[in-house]
Amino acid sequence: MLEWPPWDEVASILMLRDYNTRIVVIGASLLGLGGGVIGTFMLLRKRALMSDVISHATLPGIGFAFLIMTAAGGTGKSLAGLLIGALISGTIGMGAVLLIRAQTRLKEDAVLGVVLSVFFGLGVVIMRIIQNTDMGHAAGLESFIYGKTASMLASDVYWIAIAAAIITAICALLYKEFELLCFDQDFAGSLGWRVHLMDAMMMGLVVAITVIGLQAVGLILIIALLIIPPAAARFWTHHLLQMLMISAFIGAASCLLGSLASALPPRLNGESMRLPAGATIVVFAAAFFLVSMVFGTAHGMLRRWIERFSLSRKISQQHLLRMLYEAHHGETAQRVSDPTPLSVCLPRDFLLENSTWSSGQLHGILAALRRKGEIKEPGGNMFCLTESGIRTAARVVRNHRLWEVYLVRYADIAPFHVDYSADQIEHVLGDELVAGLDRVLQSDHPGLVIPESPHPLPYGAASSAPTVGTSS
Amino acid sequence: MNWMMIDTWTVIAGMLSALSCALLGNFLVLRRMSLMGDAISHAVLPGLAIAFFVTGTRDSFPMFLGASVVGVATAVFTQWISHFGKVEEGAAMGVVFTTLFAIGLILIVHAADHVDLDPGCVLYGTLALTPLNTTTVWGFDVPRVVVSLGAVLALNAITLSLLYKEFKISAFDPDLSTTLGIHSGLMHYLLMGLVAVTTVASFESVGSILVIAMLIVPGAAAFMFTDRLPVMIGLSLVIAVLCAGFGHLGAIVVPGWFGFEGTSTSSAGMMAVVAGLIFVVAVVAAPRYGIVTKFVHRWQISMTILREDILGLIYRLEEHDVTGPTVVPGMLKDAMGVNQLYSKFSLWSLARAGQLRRKDDGAYRITSDGRDSARLLVRSHRLWETYLHHHLHLAPDHVHPTAEQLEHITDARMREELEVDTDQPSKDPHGREIPRT
Numbered sequence: 001m002l003e004w005p006p007w008d009e010v011a012s013i014l015m016l017r018d019y020n021t022r023i024v025v026i027g028a029s030l031l032g033l034g035g036g037v038i039g040t041f042m043l044l045r046k047r048a049l050m051s052d053v054i055s056h057a058t059l060p061g062i063g064f065a066f067l068i069m070t071a072a073g074g075t076g077k078s079l080a081g082l083l084i085g086a087l088i089s090g091t092i093g094m095g096a097v098l099l100i101r102a103q104t105r106l107k108e109d110a111v112l113g114v115v116l117s118v119f120f121g122l123g124v125v126i127m128r129i130i131q132n133t134d135m136g137h138a139a140g141l142e143s144f145i146y147g148k149t150a151s152m153l154a155s156d157v158y159w160i161a162i163a164a165a166i167i168t169a170i171c172a173l174l175y176k177e178f179e180l181l182c183f184d185q186d187f188a189g190s191l192g193w194r195v196h197l198m199d200a201m202m203m204g205l206v207v208a209i210t211v212i213g214l215q216a217v218g219l220i221l222i223i224a225l226l227i228i229p230p231a232a233a234r235f236w237t238h239h240l241l242q243m244l245m246i247s248a249f250i251g252a253a254s255c256l257l258g259s260l261a262s263a264l265p266p267r268l269n270g271e272s273m274r275l276p277a278g279a280t281i282v283v284f285a286a287a288f289f290l291v292s293m294v295f296g297t298a299h300g301m302l303r304r305w306i307e308r309f310s311l312s313r314k315i316s317q318q319h320l321l322r323m324l325y326e327a328h329h330g331e332t333a334q335r336v337s338d339p340t341p342l343s344v345c346l347p348r349d350f351l352l353e354n355s356t357w358s359s360g361q362l363h364g365i366l367a368a369l370r371r372k373g374e375i376k377e378p379g380g381n382m383f384c385l386t387e388s389g390i391r392t393a394a395r396v397v398r399n400h401r402l403w404e405v406y407l408v409r410y411a412d413i414a415p416f417h418v419d420y421s422a423d424q425i426e427h428v429l430g431d432e433l434v435a436g437l438d439r440v441l442q443s444d445h446p447g448l449v450i451p452e453s454p455h456p457l458p459y460g461a462a463s464s465a466p467t468v469g470t471s472s
Numbered sequence: 473m474n475w476m477m478i479d480t481w482t483v484i485a486g487m488l489s490a491l492s493c494a495l496l497g498n499f500l501v502l503r504r505m506s507l508m509g510d511a512i513s514h515a516v517l518p519g520l521a522i523a524f525f526v527t528g529t530r531d532s533f534p535m536f537l538g539a540s541v542v543g544v545a546t547a548v549f550t551q552w553i554s555h556f557g558k559v560e561e562g563a564a565m566g567v568v569f570t571t572l573f574a575i576g577l578i579l580i581v582h583a584a585d586h587v588d589l590d591p592g593c594v595l596y597g598t599l600a601l602t603p604l605n606t607t608t609v610w611g612f613d614v615p616r617v618v619v620s621l622g623a624v625l626a627l628n629a630i631t632l633s634l635l636y637k638e639f640k641i642s643a644f645d646p647d648l649s650t651t652l653g654i655h656s657g658l659m660h661y662l663l664m665g666l667v668a669v670t671t672v673a674s675f676e677s678v679g680s681i682l683v684i685a686m687l688i689v690p691g692a693a694a695f696m697f698t699d700r701l702p703v704m705i706g707l708s709l710v711i712a713v714l715c716a717g718f719g720h721l722g723a724i725v726v727p728g729w730f731g732f733e734g735t736s737t738s739s740a741g742m743m744a745v746v747a748g749l750i751f752v753v754a755v756v757a758a759p760r761y762g763i764v765t766k767f768v769h770r771w772q773i774s775m776t777i778l779r780e781d782i783l784g785l786i787y788r789l790e791e792h793d794v795t796g797p798t799v800v801p802g803m804l805k806d807a808m809g810v811n812q813l814y815s816k817f818s819l820w821s822l823a824r825a826g827q828l829r830r831k832d833d834g835a836y837r838i839t840s841d842g843r844d845s846a847r848l849l850v851r852s853h854r855l856w857e858t859y860l861h862h863h864l865h866l867a868p869d870h871v872h873p874t875a876e877q878l879e880h881i882t883d884a885r886m887r888e889e890l891e892v893d894t895d896q897p898s899k900d901p902h903g904r905e906i907p908r909t
Contacts, residue, residue, distance in 0.1 A: 048563035049507055103763050104755055106501075109562075110692040113506035114751055117685035121744020124681055128738040129727050220514065224570035231563050276581050282574035289567055293557045301556055 021263050027157035028255035028281065031213050034164035035225035036233070036251025037171050038205045040244050043230040044182040049109075050097070050203070051226040053116045055210045055219040057093025058086035059123025062144055062214075066130060079155070079215070086144075086211045093119050094203055144214045156215050163212040167205050171244070178202060179240050217278035224282040225251055232289040235296025250292075254285035315427050316357070316365050318396045321374060323351065324385050325393035326453075345384035394450065400426040401451045402437040409440070415455045481615050483720045486682070486743055488621035489674040490712035493686035495628045496667055498705050501691040502643040507562070508547060508664065509687035511569035513671045513680040515546040517576025525579070536672050543668025546572060547661060624673040628666055639663070640701055678740045685744035686712060693747075693754035696761050711750055719743025777880050778818045780849055781808060783827060784879075786838045787846035791904075798835035799828075847907045852882040854900035854907075855890040861901040862894060868901035 042048055065085025069078060093115050100111045171178065177198050180188040189195045206226065213222035233247035258281030294301050324344050352362055366383060369375045374389035385393060403422040407413045413421075429437075441451060493509075500506050516539035523538030546568055554564035632639060638659055642649040646656040667687065674683045694707035723742040727735045756764050782799065785807055789797040801815040810818075819836050822828040827842030838846065856875035860866045866874075882890070900906055 043560070043563055046560050046562065048560065048566050052507075052510070052566065100755060104696065105761050106692055106695065107504050107506075109504050109506040110501045110688060110695070113510060113684065113688035114692050114748070116510060117681060117688060117744055118748030118751065121681050121685055121741045121748065124741030125723070125737045125745055128741060129730075129732055129735055132727075132735045132737065133732055220573055221570060223566060224574065227563055227566035228570065231559055231567055234559070235557070276577055279574035279577040279581075282570055283578065286567070286571035286574070289571075293553070293559075299558060 018263075021260075023154050023157050024263065024277065025256060025259045027160045028216060028259040028277070029252040030157070030160050030164040031209075031216055032225055032229070032251030032253070032255030032281070033248045034160075034167045034209050034251075035213065035222070036229040036247035036249070037244055038167055038202070038209055039226035039251070040230040040233065040240075040247045041171070041178050041182055041202055042206060042226060043234065044240075045202075048227045048231075049112055050094070051206055051210060052223045053097055053112050053119075054090045054094055054207055055214070055222050056116045056123075057096075057119040058090040058211060058214060058219060059120055059144070060126055061085035061087070061089025061092075061123075063123055063126030063130060064089070067126065079159075082144075083159075083211050083214075086214060087207060089119070090207045090211060091204075094207060144219060160212050160216065163208055167209060168248075170201070170205060174198065174201070175241075182240070217281060221278045221282050224285055225255070228282070228285040228289050229254070232285070232292040232296075235292040235299045237298050250285065250288045254288055255281050258282070258284045311427075313365075313368065316361070317369055317374075318392075318427055319355070319423075320351065320365055320369065321385070321389060321393035322396045322400065323354065324375070324383070325390065325397050344390070345378070345382045348381040348383065351383070396426060398450045399429045399434060401453060402434065402441060403429065404453070404455075405441060405451050406437055419455055479720060479724075481618060482739060483716055485615065485617050485621055486678055486720060486739060487713055487716035488618065488625050489670075489678045489682065490686040490690070490716045490743065491709055492621065492625040492628050492670045493674065493683055494690040494708040494712035495625075495632055495705065496663065496670060497687040497689075497691035498694065498701070498708050499632075499639055499643050499663055499691075500667070500687060501695055502701075503660075503663075506688045506692070507565060508550075509667055509671070510684045511550065511565045512543045512546050512664070512668050513675075513683050515569040515572035515576075516540075516543050516668065516672055516675070518542055518572050518579055519576075519672075521576055521579035521582075536669075539672035539675070540665070540668045542572065543671060544661065544665050546668075547664035620673050624670050628670060631662070631666060635659070635662075678743075682740040682743055685747050686715070689744075689747040689751050690715070693751045696754040696758040711747070714750065715743045715747045719746045722746060775814075775818060775821075778808075778810060778814060779822050780845075780880055782818060782822060783838070783842055783846035784849050784853070787843065787850050787907075790838075790843075798831065798837050800835045848887075848909065849879055851907050851909065852887055852890075853879040854904065855887065855894060855897075856882070857900045857902070858894045858897050858906070859890055871901060 039051070042050060062082050062085050065082045069081050096115045097111050100106060100115070101108060177188070177193065181195065181198050181202070185195055209226070210222055213225060217225065229251035230243070230247040232250050233243045236246050237243050259277050262275040262277035262280045292300065297303060324346055327344065327346055348362070352359060355362070357365065366375065369389070370377065373386055374392055375383050376386050377383055400422050403425055404418040407418040407421065408415055441448060445451065497509070500509060519539035519542030520535050523534040527534040549568045550561065550565045553559050553567060554561045557564070559567070638649070638654050641652065642654060642656040642659040649656045649659070671680070671683050690708035690711040691704070693711055694704040697707055698704050719742040720739045722745070723739040724736045726742065727737050754762070756762055759765055782804065786797055786799060799819065801812055801819060804810045804815040805812065819828060822842070823830050823836060827839055827845060828836040829839050830836055853875045856878045857871040860871040860874055861868055898906060
C-alpha cells in the first residue's frame with residue numbers, strides 16, 4: 001500500500017517550518033539555480049561532458065587535502081581545506097583535458113575519458129589508503145561521491161549561496177562576451193577579445209559550482225545539475241537570455257521538489273521509503289527534461305511533429321487543387337486577359353487513380369478542402385473547385401510553373417525532369433521569391449500569368465480528362 | 473612484501489577484465505564514443521537493482537542480464553534523445569546516464585534495507601576478495617570471477633575476429649560501410665552490447681573505474697603510436713596486461729613509499745593510475761605523434777633551414793665582391809637575428825659536414841662543397857622569384873619572402889621543372905644573376 005504522509009507533516013515541510021528542511025531546500029535550490037545558469041553556456045559550447053570530467057577529477061584533490069591536513073596535525077575534516085583540494089585537482093583535470101586536446105591527435109571524447117578515469121582511479125587509490133590506515137574519522141569523505149543533501153549544514157548553504165550569487169553576477173556582467181563565445185568564437189577573437197581568458201573564466205565557474213555541489217549532491221549527480229536543466233531549457237526557446245532563465249528555473253525547481261520529496265517520503269506498506277535527496281533531485285530534473293522534450297514550444301517533439309503534419313496536409317491539399325485545375329487548363333499558358341475559368345469538376349475515381357493517396361487519405365483531404373470552401377460536391381461523386389478554390393489552385397499552378405521555368409532556364413534541367421523538384425518547392429515559395437520569378441517571366445512573356453507547362457501532364461490534358469465541364 | 477596465490481588470482485582477474493575492455497576500447501576510441509563506456513558503466517546500476525527486486529536474490533545471472541539490458545538501453549536512449557530531441561550527443565549521454573544512475577541509487581538504497589547491495593562496490597569493485605569465491609573447473613579450484621571474465625574475453629575476442637572487417641570499416645567510414653551493405657547502426661549496437669556485457673562482468677571484481685579506464689586509456693595510448701589497426705589492437709592489449717600487473721604490484725608497494733607501511737590500496741584504482749602513466753609516456757614520447765617527438769622534429773627542420781640560410785648568406789657575400797668572406801657566430805645575430813647558441817651550433821655542424829672550415833681565429837670560411845650547395849640554394853631561390861613574378865604576376869619587391877620559404881623545400885626535380893617553366897632565365901626579377909649548376 002502506498003500511503004502519503006499525514007497532512008500536518010506535509011504542511012510543516014511545505015511551510016519550511018523545520019529548520020533543517022529550510023536549510024536543505026534553500027541550499028539545494030540555489031545550487032540548482034547556479035548550475036542551470038553556467039550549464040547553459042557549457043551546453044551551447046558543446047562542452048556538456050566537461051563537467052563530468054571536472055567532477056571526477058576533484059576526488060584526488062579531496063584525498064590529498066585530507067592527508068595533508070592530517071599530517072599537519074588537524075582532523076583533516078576542515079571543509080574549506082577539502083574544497084580547496086577539490087578546486088585545485090579539478091582545475092588540473094580541466095587543464096589536462098585542454099592541453100592534451102590541443103597537443104595530440106586524440107579526439108575530444110577520448111581525452112575526456114582518459115582524464116576522467118585516471119583522475120578518478122587516483123582518487124580511489126588515495127581514499128583507500130585513508131580508509132586502510134584507519135584514520136578513523138575518514139568516513140565523511142564518502143559523502144563527496146554520493147552527496148549528503150539531507151544533512152546539509154547552514155554553513156554549506158552560505159557557501160552555496162555565495163557561489164550561486166557570484167556565478168550569476170559574473171554571467172550577468174560578461175553576458176555579451178559569453179554569448180559571443182558560445183555562438184561565434186572566431187568572431188570574438190577577431191574583435192580582439194581574449195577568448196582564452198574568457199574561456200578559462202567560464203570553466204573556472206564550472207569548477208567552482210562543481211566543487212560546491214559535491215557536498216550537496218555528490219560528484220556524479222552534480223553533473224546532472226549542469227547538463228539536464230539547460231538541455232531541457234533548450235526545447236523552450238531560441239533566445240539565450242530566456243534559455244538561461246528557464247534553465248535556472250528548472251534547476252532550482254527540480255532541486256526544490258527533489259529535496260522536499262526526500263524530506264517527506266511516501267510510505268510503502270507502512271514503512272517510510274527512503275529517498276536519497278541527490279538522486280530524487282536528478283529524477284525530478286529528468287522529468288522536467290522529458291516534459292520539455294515532448295512539449296517544448298521551440299524545439300519540442302510535439303511541436304515539430306505538428307508542424308510536419310500540417311505541412312504535409314497543406315501539400316496534399318494543394319496537390320489536389322492543382323490536379324483539378326490542370327485537368328481543365330492542361331498544359332496551356334494563361335494570360336491576364338483570360339476570363340476566370342468556370343468551375344472545374346472531376347469524379348472521385350479519377351482523383352484516386354491518378355494519385356498515390358489511399359481512399360481514406362483522399363477522403364480526408366477532400367473533407368478538409370470542403371470545410372475551407374475550396375471545393376464543393378454537387379453530387380454523383382463529383383468534386384468541383386469553387387471560386388476561391390480556383391484562385392488558390394491558380395496560385396499553386398503558377399508557383400509550380402514559375403519554378404519549372406526557372407529550372408529549365410537557369411539550372412539547365414531538362415523539361416522532363418523539372419516536375420518533381422517543382423512539386424516539392426511550390427508549397428514553400430515565399431512572396432518575394434515568387435515576385436522575383438515573375439520578373440524573370442515578364443521579361444520573356446509580358447502579360448503571362450501562368451506559363452505553359454514545359455512537359456506533358458502525367459494525367460493528360462483537358463481533352464483526355466473524363467468529365468470536365470461546368471456545374472451550375 | 474608477500475606475494476601469495478591470492479595476488480596471482482587478483483592479477484589474473486584484473487588482466488582478463490583489462491584485456492576484454494581494451495579490445496573493445498580500440499573501436500570506441502576510433503568511433504569517437506569513448507564516453508559511452510563511462511555512461512554505460514554508471515547507468516547499469518538500476519539494471520542490477522531491478523534484477524534484484526524481480527528475482528529476490530543476488531544470483532549472478534539475473535543481475536548480469538538486467539545490467540546488460542539497461543546498458544544497451546543507455547546507448548539506445550542516448551541515440552533517441554539526440555535524434556528525436558536534436559540534442560548534442562554528449563549532452564544526451566549526460567542526461568541519460570545521470571538519470572539512470574539516480575534511479576539506480578534510489579532503488580538500491582531501498583533494496584539495501586534487505587540485502588548488502590552497495591553502490592560503493594559497483595564503483596570500486598572488490599578485486600581483493602576475488603579469490604575467496606571459487607568454483608571447480610576440470611578439477612582445479614578457480615575463482616568464479618576468473619571463469620566469468622575469461623568467458624567474456626573469449627566472447628569479445630571471437631566476435632571481433634569474426635566481424636573484424638565489418639567493425640573496422642564501420643569504425644572508419646560508417647557511410648561507406650552502409651553503402652557496402654554493412655549495417656553500421658547494427659554494428660554500433662553490437663559494440664554497445666559487448667561493452668555492456670563486459671562492464672557488467674567486470675563490476676563485481678574490478679569496479680567501474682577500472683572498466684572506464686581500461687575501455688579508453690589503452691586504446692587511446694595505442695592510438696598515439698600507430699596508424700594501423702592491428703598494431704593498435706596489439707599495443708592496447710600489451711598496455712592492458714602491463715596495467716594489470718603493475719597496478720596490483722603498485723597497490724601493495726606504493727603506499728609504503730609515502731610512509732604508509734603495511735597498507736595496501738585499491739588495486740583497481742592503481743591499475744587506472746598505471747594506465748594514466750603509460751598514457752602520459754605515449755603522449756609525450758610516441759614516435760611521430762608524441763609531443764616531444766613533434767617538437768624535436770620541428771627543431772631539426774628549423775636547424776636545417778638555419779644552416780642553409782647561413783650558406784646562402786656567405787654565397788651572397790661572395791657575390792658582393794667580398795673576397796674570402798668569413799663568418800663568426802656574432803655576425804649571424806646582426807644578419808639573421810639568431811641567438812649566439814644556435815649560431816655556434818649550426819656553424820659547428822656545418823663545419824662537421826665539411827661545408828665550412830673553421831680557421832684558427834675562430835671564424836668560418838666556406839669550402840667548395842659548401843659553395844656547391846649554396847649555389848643550388850640560391851639558384852632555387854632566384855628561380856622561384858622568377859616563377860612568382862612571371863606566372864603569378866607578383867611585383868618584384870613582393871617575391872622575396874615567398875621564395876625564401878620555398879627554397880628550402882625545393883629538390884632537384886622541382887628545380888628542373890622550374891627551369892622549364894621559366895625558360896632557363898639568366899637573371900632574376902631583381903636583375904641578379906641566377907647561378908648555374
